[in-house]
Every structure is written in C-alpha cells, then in structure tokens.
Amino acid sequence: MKSAKRRQFLMQSGILSAAAVIPSWQKKGFPPRSSNQQIPAILGGKSTIKAENWVKWPIWDKENDEKILLEVMRSGVWSRAQTVNLFEKEWAKTIGTSRCLTVVNGTQALTVAINQAHLGPGDEILVTPYTFVASIQAILANGCIPVFVDINPETFQMDTLKVEAKISKRTKAILAVHILGLPCDMVHLLEIAKKHQLIVIEDACQAPLAEINHQQIGSFGLAGCFSFQNSKNIAIGEGGAIVSNDHGFMDRCYSFHNLGLPFGIATGSINSGSFMQGTKVRFTEYQAAIGLAQLARLESQTQVRNERAAYLSSLLKNIPGILPYQLYPSVTRAAFHLFPFRYNPSEFKGLSRAHFLQALQAEGVPCSGGYTALNTQVFIQEAFESKHFKKLYTEEELTYSTYMNQNQCPLNDQLCQEAVWFTQNLLLGSKEDMDLIFQSIQKIHREAESIKKKLQP
Numbered sequence: 233m234k235s236a237k238r239r240q241f242l243m244q245s246g247i248l249s250a251a252a253v254i255p256s257w258q259k260k261g262f263p264p265r266s267s268n269q270q271i272p273a274i275l276g277g278k279s280t281i282k283a284e285n286w287v288k289w290p291i292w293d294k295e296n297d298e299k300i301l302l303e304v305m306r307s308g309v310w311s312r313a314q315t316v317n318l319f320e321k322e323w324a325k326t327i328g329t330s331r332c333l334t335v336v337n338g339t340q341a342l343t344v345a346i347n348q349a350h351l352g353p354g355d356e357i358l359v360t361p362y363t364f365v366a367s368i369q370a371i372l373a374n375g376c377i378p379v380f381v382d383i384n385p386e387t388f389q390m391d392t393l394k395v396e397a398k399i400s401k402r403t404k405a406i407l408a409v410h411i412l413g414l415p416c417d418m419v420h421l422l423e424i425a426k427k428h429q430l431i432v433i434e435d436a437c438q439a440p441l442a443e444i445n446h447q448q449i450g451s452f453g454l455a456g457c458f459s460f461q462n463s464k465n466i467a468i469g470e471g472g473a474i475v476s477n478d479h480g481f482m483d484r485c486y487s488f489h490n491l492g493l494p495f496g497i498a499t500g501s502i503n504s505g506s507f508m509q510g511t512k513v514r515f516t517e518y519q520a521a522i523g524l525a526q527l528a529r530l531e532s533q534t535q536v537r538n539e540r541a542a543y544l545s546s547l548l549k550n551i552p553g554i555l556p557y558q559l560y561p562s563v564t565r566a567a568f569h570l571f572p573f574r575y576n577p578s579e580f581k582g583l584s585r586a587h588f589l590q591a592l593q594a595e596g597v598p599c600s601g602g603y604t605a606l607n608t609q610v611f612i613q614e615a616f617e618s619k620h621f622k623k624l625y626t627e628e629e630l631t632y633s634t635y636m637n638q639n640q641c642p643l644n645d646q647l648c649q650e651a652v653w654f655t656q657n658l659l660l661g662s663k664e665d666m667d668l669i670f671q672s673i674q675k676i677h678r679e680a681e682s683i684k685k686k687l688q689p
C-alpha cells in the first residue's frame with residue numbers, strides 16, 4: 233500500500249491518532265542507507281528508527297471519541313447505568329456469547345468468575361506458568377491452589393500433552409490462558425476437560441478477537457475473562473469483563489459484583505435487599521464510554537496486527553537464532569497483544585539476551601525479555617504460610633518444598649530466559665516499519681561479535 237493511501241486507510245479505520253505523524257522518509261519509501269546506518273547504533277552508528285515511528289498507545293481520537301465521553305460526564309450519571317449496559321451488550325455481541333458482565337479490571341473478572349464457578353478451598357486449578365501474575369493471584373484469592381503445567385516453547389502456551397499427568401483428586405478446573413494474545417491449544421484442552429469433568433475458565437485478557445476454528449476466544453469455557461487495562465488491545469485505563477452463555481452463572485456473577493443484590497439492580501435500589509454474599513467491583517459509565525470509543529477500532533486493528541505479525545515473522549525466521557512464535561493449526565486468528573520470539577545467543581556469537589535487547593533498543597526498536605518465572609516467586613509461599621490458608625488446608629498440603637518439587641517447569645524457566653517481546657502497538661506500524669525491525673536485527677546479527685566485545689568485554 234502506498235504511504236498516502238495507507239495513511240488514509242489507517243485514519244478511516246481509526247488506527248492512527250491525529251498525533252501519530254508519518255516520518256517524511258516514509259512518504260518517499262525506504263530510509264536513506266548511509267554507511268553509518270550499517271553500523272549498529274550501540275557501536276556508534278546512526279539508528280534508522282525514531283520513537284515517533286511507533287503508534288502511540290493508547291490511541292485517543294479527539295474528533296470522534298470525545299462526544300460520548302462528554303455526554304456521560306455532563307449527565308452526572310457516572311455509576312453503572314445505560315452506557316455500561318450498552319457496552320456489555322456490544323462486548324457480548326463481539327465475542328459471540330449471550331451474556332457479558334463488566335467489572336473494574338481483568339483481575340476481578342477472573343476472581344469473580346472463579347468464585348461463582350464455586351471453586352474454592354481444597355480445589356486445584358491447572359494453569360500455565362507463562363502468564364501475568366494476575367492469573368495466579370485470582371486463583372489464590374479464592375483459596376484455591378495453582379498447579380502449574382509446563383509450556384510448549386514453540387507456542388509459548390501450556391503444553392496439553394503434560395496436563396493429564398498433573399490431574400489429581402482435587403483438580404476441579406483449568407484456567408486456559410491465551411498468553412500474548414496467541415490462542416492456547418483449546419481443542420485438546422476441552423477434550424481433557426470433558427474426560428475429567430473439569431470446569432474451564434478462559435483468561436482471554438490478552439486475546440480479544442482471537443479465534444479457534446472461527447470461534448471467538450473467551451466463548452469456549454464456562455466463562456471468558458477480559459482486561460481493558462491501558463496496555464491491552466482495548467485500552468480504558470482499567471476495566472474488565474466476564475462473558476458466558478450460562479444465564480444462571482451470569483446472574484450470580486452480576487449479583488456477586490454488586491453486593492449480592494438481585495440481577496439487574498444497579499444503583500439507587502437501597503431497599504431491594506441482598507440475597508447472597510457479594511462484593512462491589514462495578515464498571516463506571518465513563519469507563520464504558522471510553523470502551524465504546526476503543527471498540528470501534530478493535531476489528532481493523534486486529535486485522536492489521538495479524539498481517540504485520542505474519543509478515544514480520546516470515547522475515548525474522550530467516551535470521552539464525554531468531555525463532556518466532558508458532559500458532560496451533562486450529563487457530564484462525566490471533567490477537568497479538570505481543571509479538572514473541574525466542575532468541576538463541578549461540579547463533580549471535582554468544583551475545584547475551586540482555587545485551588541483544590540493549591542493542592535492539594539502541595536501534596530504536598522497543599523490546600523486552602517478557603515474564604520471569606511465576607511458579608518460583610515468593611507470593612505463593614507467602615499465601616501458603618498465611619493464617620487464612622492454614623485454616624483451609626492441612627500442614628501436609630501446605631508443605632511448600634513438596635509443592636515446589638511438584639510444580640517445577642524447566643521449559644518455562646528456559647523460555648523466560650530466551651523470550652523477546654514487541655508490544656502490540658509496533659504491529660500497528662507499516663510494512664516498512666516491519667522491514668526496519670528486521671534490518672535492525674540483521675545488523676545486530678552481522679555485528680554480534682563486535683557488540684559482544686563492547687558490552688561483555
């Protein structure tokens with residue numbers, strides 16, 4: 233696509249904010265390639281990429297987004313009402329479920345869903361160790377025990393071949409995380425869940441609009457949980473949602489999220505009476521207004537992310553030592569909250585990942601090493617040693633050293649050392665931007681020896 237035409241397309245699809253300016257050389261085509269640009273920036277060469285190259289996140293389009301938000305602000309109705317109802321209707325429609333309930337964030341979406349699936353003390357929940365800490369905190373918050381199933385390093389997801397060995401008498405559920413916005417091996421997981429009568433809850437916080445066999449992620453299990461935190465593909469600052477086709481479950485989730493009041497009652501119904509135990513984690517009208525503005529862009533952005541990710545991955549796989557993600561054959565679409573690959577230092581003359589990241593950042597490509605291993609972090613031990621857990625479990629059940637031995641995930645430990653991530657906003661760039669990422673890594677590969685000499689003398 234020609235730059236001018238492409239810009240028009242992005243404007244129409246709402247991908248570019250008015251503030252995101254295309255650098256002048258992009259209008260002409262390729263950047264000038266002076267010999268100085270052949271030298272890695274970390275060694276004093278000139279980087280080809282500027283910070284303005286990347287789409288600024290979150291996107292806010294003054295012209296189109298502010299009307300609905302201002303209406304809400306000026307109405308003075310800020311607690312849950314019609315705008316939240318509308319957003320929930322739209323989100324259920326988007327995911328293809330009959331119901332949606334918004335909550336304050338993705339962590340609470342998971343916590344409420346686990347709670348109302350009647351999972352609690354004594355129950356084990358199978359989960360990947362390669363996830364955001366919130367997945368595990370939601371399990372612990374309900375007094376359940378997370379049981380870690382090691383990952384498949386090629387897909388970055390839970391290895392379903394290792395699931396059955398982890399099932400015990402106490403296993404009650406699988407938290408199916410679609411980490412990085414890449415669908416997990418859901419087809420296989422559902423078979424296992426059916427065979428062992430396990431509840432499936434999807435952590436789809438990073439995977440809105442991803443699909444398996446043309447069915448939306450989040451619509452497979454009892455419940456699908458989403459996050460609208462600022463970095464997520466739908467950015468509201470904070471926010472979350474539970475989707476489901478189970479009306480009884482959703483009625484209870486609604487009541488639980490609103491102090492145990494009956495379904496449908498929101499605010500100003502002081503006399504209606506609570507019929508069950510609950511908490512209060514309601515979404516606000518202004519969050520819903522921002523959400524509706526962001527939702528208008530999600531489909532076209534997801535399309536672009538998929539195209540750019542496929543293109544970038546087709547380039548990067550040609551560089552020795554760069555191993556891009558793989559998708560399961562059943563995946564018809566991913567969400568690409570992140571673009572991941574594995575980095576092998578031995579193909580880069582022993583240049584460490586930390587120094588590779590440093591060199592790539594110097595080129596102007598924002599990148600990170602992603603998650604550190606979760607299953608060995610101190611918060612799980614702290615939960616096991618808490619007064620609360622000691623009332624729920626026997627001493628034997630809480631022997632942390634035994635738990636640790638049973639929950640080792642060596643492939644995940646390795647993945648945490650090897651992974652490199654690009655955030656989703658990079659994938660909203662042009663095809664030429666993907667070329668620039670590729671060329672930067674090529675340059676580092678070519679000059680790996682010199683970079684290593686400089687950074688690890």
Ligand SMILES: *Cc1c(COP(=O)(O)O)cnc(C)c1O
Pocket residue numbers: 337338339340363364366367409411435437438458459460461470471472
């Ligand atoms: C972001 C995220 C959450 C939690 O969502 P918040 O809105 O930040 O509370 C849970 N799980 C995963 C995989 C996430 O990425």
